[in-house]
Amino acid sequence: MTVNWAQILFNSVVTGSIYLLGAVGLTMTYGLSAFPNFAHAELITLGAYSGYLIAEQLGLGLPLAFIVAFLVSGIVGFLCYRGIFQPLAKRGATIIHLMVASIALGFILRHSIGAIWSWRPLYFTTSWPAFDLGPIRVTGLWLLLIFVAVALAFVMHLILTKTKIGKAIRATSSNPELALASGINIDRVIWITWFIGGGLAAIAGIFRAADTQIWPMTGWDIILPMFAVAILGGIGNFYGAIVAALIVGLAENIGVVALAALGLSTSYRMGIAFVILIVTLIIKPQGLAMLFRRA
Amino acid sequence: MDPLLYGLDLVVFIGIFGIVALSLNLEFGFAGLANFGKVAFFLIGAYTYALLSQIGIPFSLCLIAGALISALFGLFVALPTLRLRLDYLAISVLAFGEILRLIVKSESWIAGGDWGISVAPAISIAGASPRVGVLVNIGLVYFCLLICFVIAQLLTNSPYGRVVRAIREDEIAAEALGKDRAKYKAQIFMIGSAMAGVAGGLYVQYLHYVLPGMFMPMVTFTVWIMVLLGGPANNWGALLGAVLVELFKYGTNLAKPILPIDPVNLQYILFGALIILVLFYRPQGLLKESPIKTKALELARYGRTVAKNKGS
DSSP, rough: OOOHHHHHHHHHHHHHHHHHHHHHHHHHHHHHSSSSOOOOHHHHHHHHHHIIIIIIOOOOOHHHHHHHHHHHHHHHHHHHHIIIIIHEEEHHHEEHHHHHHHHHHHHHHHHHHHHOOSSSSSOOOOOOOOOEETTTTEHHHHHHHHHHHHHHHHHHHHHHHHHHHHHHHHHHHHHHHHHTTOOOOOHHHHHHHHHHHHHHHHHHHHHHHHSOOOOOHHHHHTTTHHHHHHSSTTOOEEEEEEHHHHHHHHHHHHHHHHHHHTOGGGGGGHHHHHHHHHHHHHHHHTTTGSSSSSO | OOOOHHOOOOOOOHHHHHHHHHHHIIIIIOOOOOOHHHHHHHEEEEEEEEHHHTTTTTTTHHHHHHHHHHHHHOOOOOOHTTTTTTHHHHHHHHHHHHHHHHHHHHHHHOOOOGEEEEEEOSOOTTTTTHHHHHHHHHHHHHHHHHHHHHHHHHHHHHHHHHHHHHHOHHHHHHHHTTTTTHHHHHHHHHHHHHHHHHHHHHHHHTTEOOOGGGGGGGHHHHHHHHHHHOTTOHHHHHHHHHHHHHHHHHHHHHHHOOOOOOHHHHHHHHHHHHHHHHHHHHHTOOOOOOOOOOOOHHHHHHHHHHHHHOOO
């Protein structure tokens, strides 16, 4: 069997792009609020269904679907924090309580979606042109996805380094007390991060749904790779997440080839993220964070 | 369906999940460990039972083997993360459960893959009616529950249990007193996993089949609701939680014909809401943490009472 390495490399970038979009919100809110939000998976699913509602059920087109989905998941993400996690933390909830609350919230969102749209898989009907670039087979969807992910990385970099809110996010993430003492409105910084993180999760959800299918577990299906990205990249570290998303994408795509060569089921690709997660925790729990200044 | 049988069925499930709730209570309530992958150890016990009983090993040995293998896996999963932050244990154990389910699903040579296999009941009496069959199961399940409950009570009311609680309250202080926190946590995690393994075996022999779909992450969180609702760090609370949650599940299933939406969706929406309400308004659960019982404390309390009575 000959392996088309160029194709694998390209597919890795595609996979990594989805994981980056999905994991940015997870890692940033994890860093700022100091607990992993398991309901982040459901923000991805919710975004995918909102996009489906706009683009397919109402027929208003994909561009509007992206905008509405971003707003819906962003607002729900913000409301989850403002309405549940923040008051719980103020009442002295431990990190375990916050994690359990996020799982509970995930149940509510996932099964509400299941009750509204049913558990049958749905598909986006938009067809994307497919063509060959040298040895690589690409589709318009994948190119758009990579473009969006690169644009996001660029814009986030500018926001984090050049704008006041970006600097405030970095300050709050590295030392909340000092940020508060310097007159930064910490609450507002955290709210904005939850909003943006939720919105980006929705974008990841639409791409994932358009590429495969959409059902109430769409987000949960990729929760492991996203945690692998967040922890390998260093919790709360945006630049680390970019590198980690590419590493996880690469590992999964090479891993699938290896699995096929070994005669194992390719559904084990999820196990690859698990291995990355465990190995990172054993060798270097702080992840790649030391390679980058805190962001 | 026979209504009496339906009620007895409920009693069996309360017993089985009571064991799992006790085991989570040991880990979360007493030791402060966030086991988000309880279902993984339930699965290990279940598949161990199913595979061993197939080759004709007596049911008691199958249950014990399930407990031991579960405990070993518990050690293996917990060890890398026990010295790290609490959230890392939660994430990696959750991931472990998902991977295990994936393995038994993809490898159909293990136990039939997605379709599962049938499991022989632990005790079968020739010619007995279904009611007698369920009654025999109730006996078996509650015997195991009793053993687990006694173990949990003895563990948590002993000097050992006080060290575990001390580590939960303040790891560094406990470590400064010479208590190896990772060792204690690993031991508790192994005992908890072993109990979940026994429950897994009891579960599949009662249902007469095993398949990967029985081990979704929801199972873990159903048990979390039991412990949070009943009262963490109180063994009676864990049992109370198991009774309430199973009653609620049966209630919604019974009400299925009159509900406007699918009862499964409704159940999990309500479970989610219930967890959040409990965390907001009663994080200590219905029953509070049982006070520590020691001879010294009893004497001190007695002395205080005597002094008060003399003074008045």
